[in-house]
Amino acid sequence: MSSNSERTASYPFSEEFHSHFAGTGGVDQSDQSTAIDEHTMEELRGLAARYPEPRSALLPMLHLVQSVDGRVSPAGIEACARVLGITPAQVSGVATFYTMYKRRPAGEHHIGICTTSVCAILGGDVLLDRVEHRLGIKEGQTTPDGKFSLERIECNAACDFAPIMMVNWEFMDNMTPRKADEILDALAAGKTVHSSRGATITSWRDSERVLAGFPDGRADEGPTAGEASLSGLEIARQHGWSAPGPQRTAPDTESETQSDSANQSEGRSRDE
Amino acid sequence: MSEAGVSLEMSKGSAPLTPVLSANWGDPRAWKLVNYERRGGYQGLRTALAMSPDEVISLVKDAGLRGRGGAGFPAGLKWSFIPKDNPNPTYLVVNCDESEPGTCKDMPLLMASPHTLVEGAIIASYAVHAKMAFLYVRGEVLHIIRRLQQAVAEAYAAGYLGTDILGSGYDLDIMVHAGAGAYICGEETALLDSLEGRRGQPRLRPPFPAVAGLYASPTVVNNAETISSVPAIVAHGKDWFQAMGTEKSAGFTLYSLSGHVARPGQYEAPLGITLHQLLDISGGMRAGHRLKFFTPGGSSTPMFSAAEIDVPLDYESVAGAGSIPGHQGPAVLRRDHLGGAHRDPLDRVLQARVLRQVHPLPGGHLVAGPDAAQDRGRRGGARRRRQDARRQRPDRRQILLHPGRRRRRMHPRRGEELPGRVRGRLPRRPGMAAAALRAQHGLRPRGLPRRGRGLLR
Known part of the structure; x- marks a missing residue:
């Protein structure tokens, strides 16, 4: 060609x-x-x-x-x-068409760093440099011990959490170089790492299995939404703004929601 | 921005923020079926199943729900295009392949409240007589796929899916399908190819998916947010929906603020809110930053400058001001960014090797970014920079396409003759010319795959 x-x-x-x-x-x-x-x-x-x-x-x-x-x-x-x-x-x-398919073994943990527009203006490139330096590899490579692989990714639909890093396709929101270092250190040491909007990090291969359509039963881990996702909702609540007329959030919703957040653990037991 | 004191009055007198889709995002474990039902979830489905499918279509049509994926096509109208006499089964495909830079509305919705989409998908499938629906989610968002997989399983267990749903005699299966990383699969025909297990490359239209979509069968493809808006419309009626938004852009939508703003995030508001109002509500720009440019609907839409801050962000007004509403995701950029750092990352997404396509569209081809040679030149020389400035590339970003180096592959190869005699003046763009000619002569365009019962059987 x-x-x-x-x-x-x-x-x-x-x-x-x-x-x-x-x-x-x-x-x-x-x-x-x-x-x-x-x-x-x-x-x-x-x-x-x-x-x-x-x-x-x-x-x-x-x-x-x-x-x-x-x-x-x-x-x-x-x-x-x-x-x-x-x-x-x-x-x-x-x-060979799709970017998630790898021709050489990816690492145990696959790191993706977004450097598309919003992440880029908020420091995605700095983050990528730092992680490249930290792991001693360039984007598109795997560390010699097979522990990490690194990829520069395009927009991952989390611009309000920019800059983001993906670990095994789990979100790590609002990253800074220091936070990235901490996460990589913890992963290298085999410690438990939680995604900011997702489940506990296991491995890239486990993630691929879920993507293949074999659920791992961990959908209930992680929060309902990240902080940024709730920005508008919180402001609406403060001002008492809502959609007009008859709506599914019935009159007692406000109090119910508040008591829900207060008794989250109780809410959990009720759900099960 | 707040010192500017912009009026927060909406055109129809509704509140400036109207959480409907996002109303339950603050609830603990909102993704569970039991919590969704406690909020009145699946009432819309019960209402819909008591109506005839055609009544559901009319309701959505009359409500004026328009596609939230970018094009703004009326959803009910799209559904009504499904032919009734086609012997092939009808399919619903929900586009959850959100990947346009600057858009991040579907992912929080599906993570927090996957049942909203599942309920909407059941209602939409019922309306178009589909027995099978696919939720195509981009593969890079693992946890969202987990939540959707679980929501579908819960819906089966509760009798909302499967055979004889809620005793109505209607059967439906839903599958969650993970993509594998391809920006272009957000385009509906590319998505269909991808779902058929092929390279995700856009198809020529016609035929439109409503006639020959998935497996060459009638197919409705809708954005995740469009489908998610359906249950609320069915539950509360068209008047409720039309009490928000503008005359031609009814309802609410999720606006995503990102970039150099004080409080990035999701703001569910009536269509027609302005960036000025959104910034006023959300606390303005980050300290020390002044607005210079913003993209009203993702990075492939023409940019707006600070002068257009008061353009209502609805379909008509944004188009009237020279851009595309896209996914309602204003990404706000600091004043010094357009010239350098911002433009390159944008272009990188739209480059051929990322986009991996040549996409003939009725609106014409568009040069979304420089090809590699120009790119090198621009970094190197002042002359190239001046040329680029003259070309005003951001304004030429009309439709998603980057022909780049592959442009020639659409052009007849040297020494190759197209069948028949070609008369008249060729269209200016060689890619379009070749594609049009090949289509005219019943040839498959170069670079696009055969489809249907072609090579593979």
Whole structure:
């Protein structure tokens, strides 16, 4: 491809795990190892059976391949192709299009740092520099011990929490370089880390399994909403503003909500 | 801003902030079915199931609900386009692939109150006779996917999904489908391709999804917020909905403030509120910052300067002022940012290698950013900077498209002849010309995948 040289020039790291940039080629055939077994094949077939047309399951299936192999492996491509009755080339064509599919093993924890407009003006690039420095790798690379991989991501729909960092696709809101350091230190030391709007951090592979459509039962962790999400609601409450006329938030809502926040633990036991 | 003392009067006399979708976000564990029901959740569904599907469509049409995904197309009208005599099954696809820089409204909604979307999806599916609905969520938001997966499971267990829903005889299945990272899949036809397990590349239209969408079947594609607004409309009626907003842009929507503002976040307000009012309500700009530019609806929409701070942020007014309402996400930028730091990150999203598409649209092609060669030049030379300034690129950001280097791939290759004789003057943009010609001659456009029962069977 004529444009290869240019793209490679802007992403000069041979160890990249991305598969989606043309300059880095397709699926990595040099490493044929795999952990896909008959159980995984069964799950892949199960995914295909969930959809009216099996091929719709391809994206979830590739997520599952990543959760097993830590990347889109050649064997994973073969497996998907076999289950769906399409060619491996067709599967790689899809796998190389999407940014979440990795051609080389991502780390145990996959770090994403947003440097798109709002995050950028609020310091996303500084954050990325700092994390690159801290981990000793560049974006698109994995640390030699396989603990972390780092990616520059585009807008992750959390602009009101900018700048953000994603750890295994869980939100880390309102980041600063110091906070990022603390999180990385804790992860490196194997300590428990909570996402600011999500569950406890486990691993990138666990996250990929949920994305494949196998819930891990941890939806109830984390808050209802982040602080910024509630800005408008709080101001409306202070001023007594609400939608007009008959509405679903009946007259006693205000007091109910207040008592709810006061007795959160009680509310929890009632919910169960 | 607050010292400016802007009037907070809304055009229809409603309050400046009208939390409906966000009303329960402050509740503990609002994402659980039991808490949603305690707020009156799923009452809208019961009301809808007592009506005929056509009545539901008329109600949404009369209420004037318009698409919250950017284009502002009337939702009820879109639903009414679904042909009744098509033998293929109808599908509802909800676009939860929010990824436009500056927009962040759907994700907090789905995290805090996923049942609002699930209820809306059931009502919308009922209205268009769909037996299967898909919630396509971008893959990079794990916890939101967890909450949606759980909400759907809870809805099945409570009899809101599955067969014979609430004794109405109506059957529906909903699937939560995670994407895998592609900005362009927010575009509805690209999303459909992605959902079919292909590369997410936009399709040429016509045919529109209402006629041949998912699996070449009639398909309604709506934004998550649009669908989430439906239960409240069904529960409270069109008059209630129209008591908010403006004449042509009825109702409420989530405005997302971000950037150099004192208090970023979600502000649910009647359509037609201005940035001036939003800033006044929320406490203005950050200390030491003065507003210079803002994008009224995500980074692919033309920018507004501080002079346009009083433009009502509804569909007509924003379009009239030369921009696109997009996702109602004003991202507010500090005065010195447009020239340098801001523009590059914006362009990076719109670059071909990120966007990965060439997208012919009826409104024409648009150059969203410089190609790589220009990019290098701009960094290097004053001459290039002057040229760029002359070109006023932000104003040319009409529609999401970055042909970049791939522009040529839409052009007939050297030595290649298109079938038939081409007469007349070619359109100015080679990409459009080639695409139009190929379409005219029944050829698949270059760079776009075959669809339906093509190569793969």
